[in-house]
Amino acid sequence: MLKAKILFVGPCESGKTVLANFLTESSDITEYNPTQGVRFESCWPALTKDSHGVVIVFNADTPSHLKEIDMWYSCFVQQQLLQDTQCLLIAHHKPGSGSDKGNLSLSPPLNKLKLVHSNLEDDPEEIRVEFIKYLKSIVNSVSESRDREEMSIIT
Numbered sequence: 001m002l003k004a005k006i007l008f009v010g011p012c013e014s015g016k017t018v019l020a021n022f023l024t025e026s027s028d029i030t031e032y033n034p035t036q037g038v039r040f041e042s043c044w045p046a047l048t049k050d051s052h053g054v055v056i057v058f059n060a061d062t063p064s065h066l067k068e069i070d071m072w073y074s075c076f077v078q079q080q081l082l083q084d085t086q087c088l089l090i091a092h093h094k095p096g097s098g099s100d101k102g103n104l105s106l107s108p109p110l111n112k113l114k115l116v117h118s119n120l121e122d123d124p125e126e127i128r129v130e131f132i133k134y135l136k137s138i139v140n141s142v143s144e145s146r147d148r149e150e151m152s153i154i155t
C-alpha cells in the first residue's frame with residue numbers, strides 16, 4: 001500500500017476545502033485530514049514534513065491571489081526542496097466568477113508549473129481528470145524513490 005501526502009495550500013477562501021472534498025470523493029483517496037488555516041511560519045515545518053505534493057489553489061480573478069501564490073510556491077515547494085513536477089496550480093473559478101481562462105500570465109518560475117482551471121459548475125470532469133493524472137504522477141514518483149531506497153540498501 002503506497003501512501004502519498006499531498007497538501008492543499010493557497011489564499012483564504014480560494015476554494016481549497018470545496019475542491020479537496022470534491023476531489024477526494026471522486027478519486028481513490030482514502031484518507032483526508034482537513035487542516036484548519038494555520039498561522040504562518042511556525043506551524044509549517046510540521047505540516048509540510050514528508051509531503052510528496054503541493055496543490056496551490058487560487059482565484060485567477062482576484063489580483064491579490066496572483067501576488068500571494070509566489071509566496072506559497074516559495075515556502076511550500078522551493079523551501080521544501082520539492083520538484084516543480086510535484087506542484088499543481090489550480091485556478092479555481094467559483095460560481096458566478098466567470099470562466100475566463102485567458103490572459104492568466106504568471107511570471108517565472110510559476111509559469112513553468114502545471115496549471116489547470118477548475119469550474120465545478122460548468123465542467124467538474126476537467127479538474128477531476130487532471131487531478132487524477134497529477135495523483136498518478138506523484139504516486140509513481142513515490143514508488144520510484146522507494147525502489148531506489150530499497151536498491152541502495154541491497155547494494
Ligand SMILES: Nc1nc2c(ncn2[C@@H]2O[C@H](COP(=O)(O)OP(=O)(O)O)[C@@H](O)[C@H]2O)c(=O)[nH]1
Pocket residue numbers: 011012013014015016017018019093094095119120121
Ligand atoms: N457553490 C460553490 N461554492 C464555492 C465553490 N468554491 C468555493 N466556494 C465557496 O467559497 C467559499 C470559500 O471556499 P472554501 O473551499 O471554504 O475556501 P478555502 O478557505 O480555500 O478552504 C465557501 O463559502 C464555498 O462554499 C464552488 O466551486 N462552488
Ligand SMILES: [Mg+2]
Pocket residue numbers: 016017018
Ligand atoms: Mg478551507
